Amino acid sequence: MGIIDSQSVKIAHTCAQDVGYDAGKRIKGRKRHIVTDTLGCLLLVLVHGAGVQDRNGIKQVLPLLKYKFLGSIKAIIADNGYSGQPIVDWVKQQFSWNLEIVKRTEQSKFKVLPKRWIVERTLAWIAFSRRNSRDYEKNTDTSQTMIQLAMIRIFINRI
Template sequence: MRQKRYSSDLTDSQWEQIKRYFATGRRRKYDLRYHVLDAILYIVKTGTQWRMLPGEFARWRAAHYYFRRWREEGRIRCILSITCRSARRRAGRHGEPSALIVDCQSVPSTRAGGISSFDAFKKVNGRKRHIAARAQGLLWGLVVHAAGDHETQWALQLLAPVASRLDRVETVFADQAYQGLEETFDKKLDWTLEVVESDDDESGFSVDPKRWIVERTYGWFGGWRRLDREYERRVDSSETMVRFAMLRIALNRLD
């Protein structure tokens, strides 16, 4: 166990919730919780570079090795899905949502490279985080793509994997950017798409019905400095960084 602790570290009760998904009989030089998982959460929370990990964690190459391995396995995505179900049950809800809200967030890229383009509407050169959330704001679907790509180009890529995991979903709420996909959603997913329109009669800021949920989720991203911009060369690494942050947020609901 490390001597120094950080606010991004998992608590004992949070580790109890997920440690069985990391169970192994193999002996390691580093403890998966204290030296690896906490190291990755520290990077996502503080935005530091891998090579600048504090010495009490695993060596950065070891931490990055597990990050890549869990990214390729899809392990964090599976654990996040399980944890979101547990969080809903803890709140007295069914484990699976019956509706989803989808939206995009355009984020500027750094010089790290990788896929990116210019979003002419939001005047951002970078990528879009395309998410599907529900009432508690927890993440059920995520895909990262170039900012210049329209939402309709990636809606099915976002939701098709979600449809294979969730049986109760019947409705998807979205903004006007998704208009025209109603028939596609019905045929491909057997879901109903409901477009939520803004109240143009109101001056100044107004809260759109349903869609404020994803805006709140994007607000949570702001508390994780690694998510402030797109620092990752690979989009799947970017997605994994988001999932680590959301896993920690979901575990807070179970603490």
């Protein structure tokens, strides 16, 4: 089972490649799509311009996930940003995976959403690293590598 989420981050003035504007969060920068397992281990990270919506970003992330973890993923849990029947049907048709959209029930009260807190915790761990609090890298591949290194450091400290 995989849990997917995205995070928009601001960029440093040195970044010029793959920059976009996330109108929902009003951030000029990059968007990080991460997929974790149910323990919070990072399975996949993809960084691109922030102008890409979650519904379009999932079409770039899931083929990479299938390539890396052939046969071991059966279901994907996502938030409301990935909602829409065409996306659910596309995931079912292309990968034979169930895409479960976890929605909020009430806007006025805070409630922990099942399994969603795991990926949110992982995003917080990534942002806790100074170099990942903002995107300082010129290349998105380097940014992905820095996120992977931060997760390696976090999980070594957990042992």
